[in-house]
Amino acid sequence: MAEREASTSKAIERVVALANGKGGVGKTTTVANVGGYAALAGAKVLLVDLDPQGDLARDLGYEPQTGQELFNALITGTAPRVLTEVRENLDVIPGGQALEDIQGLMVSRAGRNDAGDFGDLLYAVLAPIAEAYDLILLDTPPGERTLVEGAFAVSTAVVIPTRSDDASLDGVERVARRFMAVRERNPALQLAGVVLFGVGPRSLRLERSVRHSLQEMLSDVAPVFNTRIRNLESASADARKKGLLFYELEGAATDAQKQRLKALRAGEKPAEEFFARSAGDLAEEYEQLTGEILRRLNQIESENL
Template sequence: MSVNRTIAVAQGKGGVGKTSLVCNVAGLAAAAGSRVLIVDLDQQGNVARDLGYKPDSGEELLTSLITGAPLPLLVGVRDRLDVVAGGPALGDLAAVMTGRAQRGAGDLGDVLERKLSDVASDYDLIVLDTPPGDRIVVTAALAASRAVVIPTRSDEASLDGVTRIAERFMEVRARNPHLRLAGVVLFAISSRTTRLERDVRRSLEGVLGDAAPVFDTRIRHLDSAAADARRRGLLVHELEQAAIGDRVARIDALRQGSTPTGGLYARDSSGLAGDYANLAQEILTRVVQLEQEMATVS
């Protein structure tokens, strides 16, 4: 069983834009009026950098998952956007939960589903950020989700990571028949790259039996905007407002005869912001479509 409208974002390789996708899509959904929860299941805890809150140890989340304590919610990280923070302590999670399962207790998927069920009525959307190399945690996230989104870059290692997640997906489907593949996101590439899409489809074909859906929107490569976002703890669509403030500060500094410092690296991040806005709309539309298909089957 899975928690309604919970999306896992997963990849078998790190550094493919997974956390950026989680934060920007969730942030845009919240800005559009949805009540959204991000659960950071990664010991790196990079959601903190993307959203600009103080990095967390992950101890509270670890304690919640191994005891009866409620999920530790950071409320109001953005308007209508709450977070459960990850951190280094989650590195112990797989070993602890494996030991519990061997003693006859529920596995991590059971525990995570119960925890999310406790808060699900408070949110329109729950997004899970998963670690790239932790099979137990990724499997648990898929077991508790209705859909999975897989980001990938163009290199062979990233495509191999897509295949690993596709294999996890097929394994978990026996346990969670509600789970669906929402789609694959092509990240940090040119919009004119057609060979990559063909390779992604071919890579997944052997695992899934047919070509996996690939979202039309591709997230363009713009390192300067990505660096600005994490340096400032801002989402990409928030950078435009920051740029206005920087221009005012620059003019003031020049008037006073001083050298402006600390400005944004990107001159214009509107294109990247548009990519995320289009992708968020595609993902949410796809999730609704999957829900309607499930209702028809039921």
């Protein structure tokens, strides 16, 4: 990957920020599973956790981090700590609570002419290592404008996950405003699309209504992806509890079911390790969504060229 030539842009190719102005809309889960599927397909993927909550650790099953190492790298412009091979072809720069201090850092540096903003700091950290990756996904927090706009400043595309409730749709509008605020600085930035997350399997009328509302809001700027991620609370709880991606959970749940049947045949009490009997639907949906996002990125790259 290479830096864009435009002097007003600090975008890095194949960097995608996931954002919504409201929490609980599936950003982190989407980052983890789309990144996981892209890696499974053979792409070299880096996930960057810019959320002070650091919840990407739950989805991927690595030890939660403080975020201090990423914070220090941002301050000094040095190489960040990268957790390598969290999955095959999948690396992670972990976040954590220390990133809450970014806003204060930016305020303290505001009077310095050469200080730069958070986008500049993030670019200095990511640009030297970006060439090693085919795809970089940034997980952003819902309420930190500094972190979100900084992520947009180095990205070529934004994906917006949203639930169907009004508060989540309001969050889409907030992200759209932040997107427009960064476009002047980073004209390479494109809105890749919106993902409907947590949709009830029988809520077809609601889904059609939400899609219509989003399409009116976005006009022709970006699509609402055809794939929507359904609401399967038991499988989602299992995935986070075990630190498994959904395609991994499918196999683990099948193995657990075999063990339960074996225990029953032996007259023993089976262990109840999983709430869900299967995660096949979610695994398939994330596979399809990954394909849609990657095709959209190819389209954006062609348009930018």
